[in-house]
Each structure stands twice: as C-alpha cells, then as structure tokens.
Amino acid sequence: MAMEVVPTYDAIIVGGGPAGSSCASVLVKNGVHALLLDRVTFPRVKLCAGWVTPQVWDILELSPKAYPLGLWEWNRVHCHFRGKKYTLASRGYFIRRYEFDDFLLRRSKVDTIQGFNVSEIEKDGEGYWVINKQYRAKYLIGAGGSHCPVARALFPKRAKPPCGTQEKEFEGNLDEIAACRIGEDGEPEILLHDDMRGYSWNVPKSQWLNIGTGTAVAREVMPAWNKARAFFESEGAKGTIPLTSRPMLDKMKGHGYVGFATNHLQSCQSNNVFLVGDALGLAQPLTGEGILPAILSGKLCATAIVEGIPETYRKRLQTHPIISDYQLIDSIKSIISRFAGKKKTTRIRKSRLHSWLVVTVFAALFSGKRLPGSRLVAKMRSFRQ
C-alpha cells in the first residue's frame, strides 16, 4: 500500500484501558482527530481488584453517583498484619474493571478499532508514525499497559523488575458471601504480608468476589498467594470465603506490571511519542494503585497536545501533586531499603507501635490520602525544575 493512501490522524492511541480512554476523551473533546486501537474487544477482562480512590472521580470529572454500573463505596478497611486484626476508618470505592474500562472507552467517543494488534511501528518521510502500515498520525500515544508495543519499540527497557500478582474475580452465592465476609458489602479485607513485600485482598462486591495477591517481586507471588488463600479460608470461625466459592481459586491468573520509579518520568516522551499509564510504569510505589496514575497521565498528555505544547507533558507529570507524592515515596523507599536489615531497625520493626503505624499508613494511602509534608516537597521540587 502506498503511504499516501494511509488514513491520517492527528493522534493514534494504542490501548483502550483507563490511560488510553482518558487521553482519548480529552483529545476528542477538543476536536483532535484521534484513533484508538486495541488488540481485544471490549468489554474485556482486566486483572484488577477494582479499587479506586476518591481522586479518580475528580480527575474523570464524573460524580460516583453518575456512574451507572456496579459501584461499592466503603468507609472501613479490615487489615490483618502479623497476627493482629485492625479495622480502620478509610474511604474509597470498588468497581468491576470488566464494566469500568468499557464505560470509559465508550464515554470518550473516540473512533476505535478493536481486535487490532499493533505490531509494527515506523516513521515515514513526513515524520508521521505509521502503525502496521495501515494508519498514521503525527502524535503516537502508548497506552498499551505493561506490554505496550510502543514502549517496547521506541523506549529503553525499564530497569525495575515487575511485581507479581495472582487474581480472580468471580460470581458466587450472594447469601453465602454475605454470611462469610468480614464486614459490610464492599469493605475490603486485606492481609499485609509479614515481610511487608506485598499484600493480599478479599473483596466482596455483592455476589462477586475479588481475591488476589500482589508482591513486590514476581517470583514471590505463588508462595504468598498459597499462604493468603489458606489464611482467608481459615480466618474467623469458618473463613471469609464461602465453601462453595473455594474451588474457583484453584485456577488463578497472573500478571506482572512495573510500579513507579522516579526515573521512568525521563522516558515519558520523545519525538511526538508519549507513554501513559502502565506503559510508562506509574503505579503507586507502595500500594500498586494504577488506575489513578493511568487516567491522570492520559489526561495530562492529551492536555499538553491540545494546548499545542506537547513538550510540557513531562513537566506536567513531574510537578503534579499526585506524581510528586510518588516521587517522595520512591525516595523514602530507597532510604529505608538502605537501613533494612540493620539490628536496631529489626527491633523497631517487630514492635507493636511499628505494626500499628504500618497499617495506619497503608490504610491512609489505600484511601488516597496525601503524605504529610508532601505539599511542601512538591513546591520545592517545582522551584528546582
């Protein structure tokens, strides 16, 4: 096919998850001629607990009340850590990704081709990006998640190894789930792993159960999942997973994705190509929350393009309060890892106060609360940049 007849767009977005659809939504609203390509057909299964923090709705400019599909608001989280149970006030929502991503994609009103696997990316003589020799555009947005073909073809490989997950969302018996669950419908039961290198969850969403495990290092996920399953099946008098649902957990699905590291921001754009969401590796460095940074990055990228200053995407990301917090957490994490294993800190790490502090910070982050002092750090950082 001659290049001249290749349909031309202002922007092509590869991937229709939260990052791609939020980017598309802003582009389309502002009259940018955009095309979104995804290799699967929506609605599609995406491994995810479906937990969203309150900021997600603000960034989407959508009231949770206006979200027409399954939504579970929760105000308490039940955490187990080192043999103790804590019930803490916290706030957030659960959705089902199967519905949520499809809803966001439709809402964006972008031209979409589904079942289209992006496998070839070239630049033509006019500087346009050409996809599979079939479509071309001035701007190319890689929103293809952790295996994004745009990231793989045009950006350096990230040094950080992916985390590991095992997860399943399935339908069970409404009454049996209600009789077994630890709290109210939608309230998450979280098992923080003793070594603090991951956590497991058991989330009742009416007749749906979402159960899984995530670990910082992929090879640790199977042993952690086996422990978590045994725990949820024996917790309380009879376990918090109904007997009839347990066989569903024999076959879990796994996925690895790369969490946030400050140096990822360096490779968020080059040559009219942009990476957003998991394609860039933006998930919160402690909790793994990925929907929020996905929609945020998609929106910031599109806004930079719409305003005619696409080169400002990196700065917008770096200086945004949410991503500033992630940078701060990333720095704190590397300081802590330098001291980990020292005798004094081992004693502190075994104390009750330490356990309480860990659970409290986790619950705060889980509900999207900002770090103390983060505003000041963000301000200082914006002066330096």
Ligand SMILES: Cc1cc2nc3c(=O)[nH]c(=O)nc-3n(C[C@H](O)[C@H](O)[C@H](O)COP(=O)(O)OP(=O)(O)OC[C@H]3O[C@@H](n4cnc5c(N)ncnc54)[C@H](O)[C@@H]3O)c2cc1C
């Ligand atoms: C088990 C698990 C649990 C999680 N739980 C949570 C949670 O509760 N809350 C939370 O905030 N985050 C959670 N996350 C993280 C979150 O799911 C991701 O960070 C988020 O989905 C990132 O969105 P995205 O749009 O960047 O990518 P994705 O949602 O992965 O979307 C990428 C899209 O790109 C498409 N694509 C990929 N390759 C190609 C190709 N070659 N051609 C065309 N299209 C392509 C895919 O089909 C897909 O639709 C979880 C992750 C896992 C694995």
